[in-house]
Amino acid sequence: MTEDRSVEQRISSWLLDEAPSQLPDRVLQTTFIETRATRQARTLLPRRSPMLRFSLAPFAVGAAAMALLAVGVALSLRPSTTVGPPGPAPSVSPIASEVASPTPALPALSLPGEIAPALSLPGEVAFVATVDGNADIFLMNADRSNLRRLTDDPAEDLEPTWSADGSKLFFTRRTSAGDPERSEIHVLDIATNVETALTRTGERAADPKLSPDGRSIAYEGSGPPGVFVMNADGSDQREIFTFDGYYTLLAWAPDGVSVLLRRESTHELIRVDIGSGKATTITADMEARLGILSPDGSKRIFQRSTGAGGVWVAAADGSSPRHVFGDWTSAEYPIAWLPDGAHLLLGQADGWLYVIPIDGATVTLWAQGTSAAPRPTR
Amino acid sequence: MGIDVVEAAQRGDHEAFEALATAAGDRLFAIACLILRDRPRAEDAVQDALVHAWRELPSLRDLGRFDAWLRRLLVNACADQGRHQRRWASEVKVIHLEPTTEDGAGSLADRDQLERGFRRLKPEQRAVVVLHFYLGLPVPEIADTLGIPAGTVKSRLHYATSTLRAALEADAREPVAARGRMA
Numbered sequence: 058m059t060e061d062r063s064v065e066q067r068i069s070s071w072l073l074d075e076a077p078s079q080l081p082d083r084v085l086q087t088t089f090i091e092t093r094a095t096r097q098a099r100t101l102l103p104r105r106s107p108m109l110r111f112s113l114a115p116f117a118v119g120a121a122a123m124a125l126l127a128v129g130v131a132l133s134l135r136p137s138t139t140v141g142p143p144g145p146a147p148s149v150s151p152i153a154s155e156v157a158s159p160t161p162a163l164p165a166l167s168l169p170g171e172i173a174p175a176l177s178l179p180g181e182v183a184f185v186a187t188v189d190g191n192a193d194i195f196l197m198n199a200d201r202s203n204l205r206r207l208t209d210d211p212a213e214d215l216e217p218t219w220s221a222d223g224s225k226l227f228f229t230r231r232t233s234a235g236d237p238e239r240s241e242i243h244v245l246d247i248a249t250n251v252e253t254a255l256t257r258t259g260e261r262a263a264d265p266k267l268s269p270d271g272r273s274i275a276y277e278g279s280g281p282p283g284v285f286v287m288n289a290d291g292s293d294q295r296e297i298f299t300f301d302g303y304y305t306l307l308a309w310a311p312d313g314v315s316v317l318l319r320r321e322s323t324h325e326l327i328r329v330d331i332g333s334g335k336a337t338t339i340t341a342d343m344e345a346r347l348g349i350l351s352p353d354g355s356k357r358i359f360q361r362s363t364g365a366g367g368v369w370v371a372a373a374d375g376s377s378p379r380h381v382f383g384d385w386t387s388a389e390y391p392i393a394w395l396p397d398g399a400h401l402l403l404g405q406a407d408g409w410l411y412v413i414p415i416d417g418a419t420v421t422l423w424a425q426g427t428s429a430a431p432r433p434t435r
Numbered sequence: 436m437g438i439d440v441v442e443a444a445q446r447g448d449h450e451a452f453e454a455l456a457t458a459a460g461d462r463l464f465a466i467a468c469l470i471l472r473d474r475p476r477a478e479d480a481v482q483d484a485l486v487h488a489w490r491e492l493p494s495l496r497d498l499g500r501f502d503a504w505l506r507r508l509l510v511n512a513c514a515d516q517g518r519h520q521r522r523w524a525s526e527v528k529v530i531h532l533e534p535t536t537e538d539g540a541g542s543l544a545d546r547d548q549l550e551r552g553f554r555r556l557k558p559e560q561r562a563v564v565v566l567h568f569y570l571g572l573p574v575p576e577i578a579d580t581l582g583i584p585a586g587t588v589k590s591r592l593h594y595a596t597s598t599l600r601a602a603l604e605a606d607a608r609e610p611v612a613a614r615g616r617m618a
Contacts, residue, residue: 064600065568071549072469072569080464084478089453091482092489233514238583305586 176200176412176421180396180434183207183217183226184410186426194228194245197424199395199431207245208252214243216264216428220289221271223433224248227255229263238263242276244291255291264306269313275331277306284316286331298329298336310347317347326362346375352398352434356415360392368392368403370415381417393429402429441498444489452492456485459502463509469569470513470561472553480516484509503580510562510581545603552602556595563591564599 178199186195192213197204208214213231220227224247231240240263242256256262260279267274271289275297278285283299284306298318307317310328317339318327326339326347339347348359348371357371358381367383382403391404401413402423410423423429443451463484467477487508495504553561566572566580574592578585 064596064603067545067603068549068564068596068599069568071546072565074546075469076465076569077468077474078461078465080460080481081478084464084482085453085457085460088456088482088485089449091486092452093449095486095490 178395178397178400181432182395182402182429183219183432184424184426184429185215185217186424194226195426201424217430218265218267219430219433220267221433227265227267227274229265231263242274255287256294266306266309266316268309269311275306275309275316284318284329297331297334308349311350345369345371345378349392349394351394352396358392358394358401360390368401368413381415382413382420391428393431396431396434402431404429438498441501445492445495445498452489459505463505466506466509466565466569467513469565470510470558471516476516480509480512483512483515487512506580507582513562514558548602549599552599555598560591560595563588564595567592
């Protein structure tokens with residue numbers, strides 16, 4: 058290994074070296090036989106002149122300019138938020154020696170969770186793992202025993218989230234990751250093993266987030282792209298906020314009447330009121346108050362987008378914040394409380410889930426996967 | 436290739452389209468091979484993309500974006516190829532064209548580790564890596580090419596690079612000779 062070359066340079070060099078130089082002639086010949094036998098679509102659309110294009114799309118031009126400006130501002134203010142080759146991965150460095158290996162290589166057909174001794178942790182956790190090249194949802198005890206497969210579909214099953222009583226699991230089933238992306242939100246009844254599609258958009262409905270009272274689901278939808286809300290049974294689907302740029306739906310706010318988004322061009326946190334659709338930018342000092350509440354309601358965990366970054370724990374009212382782990386500021390990783398209220402499950406870019414006690418004393422590999430969702434026990 | 440050729444192809448001129456396809460073929464094949472890591476499926480993806488391009492060319496409004504549009508069709512075709520074979524991750528064939536020297540593009544250790552890391556990525560993540568690190572496209576242009584948010588491009592790049600970095604840093608758990616490198 059050449060130590061003094063950057064990872065990006067090594068990737069570029071490897072790709073250049075691996076790329077074939079010539080498409081076999083027979084492929085083009087076969088293609089042309091097919092195209093000569095194929096009629097073009099009849100919808101020859103009128104092309105727009107540059108002047109007409111400008112006049113027809115002032116909002117698009119403006120949005121593009123704003124996006125470029127925002128990227129420029131972000132670059133100038135936050136060098137770690139790079140456009141281009143990304144910076145180093147978020148570190149698991151605080152006690153790196155206690156993490157056996159950031160990416161142990163499981164055999165290709167292994168189920169997740171087979172690589173470490175059991176932990177003394179109560180409760181169950183749903184999570185996404187890729188087995189045989191396809192993402193499905195699994196359920197495993199927090200102590201890494203009793204691994205079960207919950208979904209088994211050729212599509213990708215992603216983003217599990219539990220009903221408040223732990224009897225149902227909401228998730229995204231993605232049938233196409235290309236353009237356009239196609240996905241729908243489903244719900245699985247754990248007792249009966251019956252799956253039900255809650256959306257039938259034919260487009261993209263993804264990333265369900267259950268409201269604190271368990272009655273509503275917020276999700277990202279299409280037509281036009283934005284945040285939608287529906288009842289937990291799939292009824293009354295409505296758009297509450299239309300994206301004017303690139304956003305990610307993060308969570309419900311603790312008040313239960315608003316949701317939190319991240320504006321990707323600036324990494325700003327935005328709160329959107331469900332009733333009015335009004336969007337408000339959240340300042341960094343509010344992150345603690347909007348964190349994920351612990352099972353006993355006494356503490357919150359959150360990720361800091363400024364300063365030292367990483368995962369923090371605070372009292373339920375956001376006071377007394379204390380750093381737990383990590384140093385990233387430009388990323389948001391999946392994180393959840395384990396049912397004991399003393400440990401967290403953190404997803405990382407290496408495709409592994411880590412158990413972290415809130416005292417930050419040790420970090421332990423949990424399983425290969427992402428999007429951990431501890432099952433509520435009430 | 437000029438816009439007039441694209442316009443002629445759009446209006447049904449087969450020779451104009453074949454000139455465009457011939458000019459783009461090698462580059463499209465390289466991209467598909469890098470994403471799919473499998474020559475036969477890369478050939479299928481290029482063919483699918485070109486046939487799709489011919490059929491849908493009348494719907495292309497901005498002829499100046501022909502190259503980006505064609506790249507998007509190819510990436511989608513690669514994604515379709517990836518979905519058609521669910522077990523691709525474990526059955527993928529390694530493409531190895533020519534032996535490299537230590538003073539060339541990278542060490543054999545790098546190649547093995549990158550290959551292993553790359554196999555863990557999904558087609559859409561591989562596509563972003565190839566467009567960025569092979570074609571040298573910046574994030575906004577990749578977002579425009581793929582029709583996805585720049586934030587998604589960045590997160591895919593970040594994840595993919597982290598995975599490849601981890602692969603480079605990880606200790607090999609099996610001897611190189613056992614990995615079945617194919618010529």
